[in-house]
Amino acid sequence: MTQRRCVRAAVFSAGSWGTAVAKIMVDAGTDVIVHARRNEIADAINTQHRNPGYFPDIALPAALTATTDPAAALAGADFLVLSIPAQTLRTNLAAWAPQIGPGTVIVSLMKGIEQGSHLRASQIITEVTGVSADRVAVLSGPNLAREIMDGQPAAATVACPDEDAARRFQQACHTPSFRPYTSTDVIGCELGGAVKNVIALAVGIASGMGLGDNAAAMLITRGLAETTRLAVAMGAHPATLAGLAGLGDLVATCSSPLSRNRTFGTLLGRGLSVEEATAATRQTTEGVKSAEAILALAHAHDVEMPITDVISALLHDKVTLDQATAALMQRPPKPER
Known part of the structure; x- marks a missing residue:
């Protein structure tokens, strides 16, 4: 009987979400190698089975390996999983593109829109690498990395124009505690993931100002409305925004203290400047960018x-906190839609 070939994935990079997805995929039976920028992180993953930069207290699977060599990570990879800041994607991917195999499916974990070009991550990937859109997938949903590292239940959406590619990645990351669903709506998943970060900033600001749950619920609900309006105008299906990559991701990011964007917003609401909040959080906050x-x-x-x-x-310091609140609350009344 022919043995099933082990699926291989290269995860770039060793940040919190990249590490969490790498762990998920190893738990699903996928052969995973992580590309880390720093030698000490790669060495720690290989020898101590820990990521001291993000999860020093959590043991990683012994089967998970790491390297600082992008070519070694990409050799024979069925999937290239990208978990880097959206604003650095273009530059980094241009350097890695020559090592990407002709059949490798590229999976974006990024939830941001590029400054200047206003492109989504999947669009940057096709532009920089020249791969067809049906080789680019997106993973999005209510996925707080710490909870996933702790083995708590979670779900997500895998979106790709090629349904077979989406199903293959679904199998590569499906575990008893992580349930991925498939979709072909890449636009809806990417915009849901990007805009919810901005709405989470707003919810965090309200919390930092001492506003209550009514304000948070208002921002989440109306935030979903404006996210859906934009996504549908750009070609997304409205049902996507009511699902895991839309409402699900929005609720988790707006509600949890584990959310970087909500935490950043809370600091702003307490009176810190953008620069001070950036120094305090020390991680990429995609909503700000x-x-x-x-x-x-x-x-x-x-x-x-x-x-x-x-x-x-x-x-951008064009309004104060009080002016921002007034601008939202003093808008002309209209039908809800």
Whole structure:
């Protein structure tokens, strides 16, 4: 009887979400190698089975290996899983592209919009590498890395124009505690993941200002409305935004203290500047980087996004906290839609 070939994945990089997805995939029976930027992180993963930079207290699977050599990581990879900041994707991917195999499916874990070009991660991937869109997938959903590392139940959406590729990645990351669903709506999944970070900033700001659950619920609900308006205008299916990559991700990111964007917003709401909040969080906060680009997409598609508009203005010191609150609450009354 012929043995089933082991599926191989290269995960770039060894940050919190990249490490969590690498662990999920190993638990699913996938052969995984992580590409780390720093030798000490790669060595720790290989010899101590720990990632001291993000999860020093959690043992990683012994089968998980790491390297600082991108060519070694990509050799024979069925999947290249990208978990790097959206704003550095273009530069890094250009360096890695020559080592990507002709059949490798590229999976984006990124939840941001590129500044300047206003492109989604999947669009940057096809532009930089020249691969066809049916070789680019997106993983998105309510996935707080710490909870997943602790083995708590979670689910996500794997979106790809090629349904077979989506199913193959689904199998490569399906475990008893991680349940991936498939979709072909890449646009909906990417926009749901990107815009929810901006809405989470707003919810965090409200919390930092001492506002209550009514305010949080208002921002989450109206945030979902403006996310859906933009996504549908750009070709997404509205049902995607009611699912894991839309409402699910939005609720988790807006509600949890484990969320970087909500935490960043809370610091702003307490009176810290953007620079001070950045120094305090010490990790990439995609909502801060993407807000202006998302707003540019809204303008290009003639979509009204009042929460995103106010947050972008606040981040660029165009309004104060009190002015931001007033701008949202004093909008003209209208039917809910």
